[in-house]
Amino acid sequence: MQILLRLARYGFRYKRYLFLAWLSILGANALALAVPWLIGDAVDQVLTDGDRRGLILLGVSLVLISVVRGAFSYGQTYFAENVSSRVTYTLKNNLLKRMQGLSFAFHDKRNTGDLMSVVTYDVESTRMFINFGMVRSLQLTFLILGIAPLLLILHWQLALISLAGVPITLYTTMTISRRMRQIWRSVQRRMGVLTTVLQENLVGMRVVKSLGAEEAQKKLFHGHSFQVSEQTFAANRLRVANTAFLTFMYIGATGLVVLFGGRWVLGGSLTPGELATFLLFLGLLVMPVRMLGWAVNVFTRAMSSGERIFQILDSPSPVEDKKGANEMGHAEGEVVFDNVSFSYNAITPTLTNVSFRIKPGQRVAVLGAAGSGKTTICNLIPRFYDPTGGSVTIDGVDVKDVTLNSLRHNVGIVFQDVFLFQTSIRENISYGVNGVTAEEVEEAAKAANLHDFIMTLPDGYDTQVGERGVTLSGGQRQRLAIARTLLVNPPVLILDDSTSSVDVETERSIQKALRQVMENRTTFIIAHRVSSVKEADLILVLKDGVIAAQGTHDELIAEDGFYKNIYELQLLPGEEVFLESAVTRD
DSSP: OHHHHHHHHHHHTTHHHHHHHHHHHHHHHHHHHHHHHHHHHHHHIIIIIOOHHHHHHHHHHHHHHHHHHHHHHHHHHHHHHHHHHHHHHHHHHHHHHHHHHSOHHHHHHSOHHHHHHIIIIIHHHHHHIIIIIIIIHHHHHHHHHHHHHHHHHHOHHHHHHHTTTHHHHHHHHHHHHHHHHHHHHHHHHHHHHHHHHHHHHHHTHHHHHHTTOHHHHHHHHHHHHHHHHHHHHHHHHHHHHHHHHHHHHHHHHHHHHHHHHHHHHHHTSSOHHHHHHHHHHHHHTHHHHHHHHHHHHHHHHHHHHHHHHHHHHTOOOSSOOOTTOBOOOSOOOOEEEEEEEEOSSSSSOSEEEEEEEEOTTOEEEEEESTTSSHHHHHHHTTTSSOOSEEEEEETTEEGGGBOHHHHHTSEEEEOSSOOOOSSBHHHHHTTTOTTOOHHHHHHHHHHTTOHHHHHTSTTGGGOBOOGGGTTSOHHHHHHHHHHHHHHHOOSEEEEESTTTTSOHHHHHHHHHHHHHHTTTSEEEEEOSOGGGTTTOSEEEEEETTEEEEEEOHHHHHHSSSHHHHHHHHHTSTTOOOOGGGGTTTO
């Protein structure tokens, strides 16, 4: 119930539209309750008094009531949809904002398909709750609570007969509600898995086709789809069974009313008009009684969906702006790691007591085997993660003491796994930078040695790159990512193995272009190849999360250690041997 109340608060944010929806519902149903009285009077006037003039007046009144009631019915639908659509819009924005604000640690544990399912499928379930639960359920409540006393006023004996099955109906509905909630919770979990399978199939279509795995992926998708379909069918089967039971109870009650009411009419204790009024009131109960089954379905789905939505909205993030955090201006670029330790879990440390000081404008190379902590070091500088021990400072200021936004404007990163958006080359380069000019975009492209290639394209900078940059080669994507980062003009630049997907000739071209760009910037270069780091001012060699050696290229070559072994392996004639090859030799 707490979940439904939290969802309802989103509806109360739009009080004006909610109030107008409620007002429309009350108006439409108040007029609906007047109709049986008028028809009952008409029956008695015709059969008893023969008052044709009064009958015409009643007929005109019914027409006018129908017109006004139709206007109210339109209003309740219009305003209910208005509120539910606005709540959906708000929830989707809040979810995206929260997911963007959560640290990498959250996204490391949640798959993309499941998060997409929450934003689409689960939010749609809450829209139905707002529309029905907060608005139209008032109609059910009004009719049920309004008709019951009217039946007692008309004829209390008939009322007791017709309402005798209500306790059984309520018990059955509550029992089915609990069963349906369990089923919908399972459906929504499985829907997240199904969305993940679909997303992986579409994103990895080239891998699927290249390995001839179409049939295997079809079977996997069909399996999950079948499970979702079966459980959805089970939930709807319960809903339909409940609706059928409620309809049976209503028809049974109507039959008893006709049987006993007819006898009282013949006995003279009840007029034909009163019996007609009673039956029409029972007729008005058909819709709310049948809708009780639908209401149970909507409420149980909303509770299951709300749990998943608030699980994200309530997720704590270990990386957030601390209270009173200051804005970081344009930094000089001094980066200091002071006894820094970090672990992605509580069992295996990734970094242990790492310390170093990088002066502004220095070029620092970070080498190490896979899993040695190279990328982790660079993830700690812009606070993608926070260290579990020690501190990271820029210009003497702990990165935790400044706002994330201002910190990340001072730290530019070119990731190893380049992600490009499905838009033009120009928009990909200028992504995240406001007010950039065409000349600045071109300068960044030239610095990344990409401009000449772009000019050979038919649409130049307006060329669409396709999904994830599929129309570009690996080297071209890397250079575009470099240009995008350079346009931010950060004082601290991180190249996370940014030349790993290019050939030696392209790497040399990029390195030549970057020499001028790296001037007066503190640059961290994560690389596997010694050729990429020979000119660095400082080389940090990581092994098992600790700094095994540090110094310039000449200093490390003079030592008989890990770096020298890598250097000798990679300079063997005709071979390009990567760092992992040196692990066993060390």
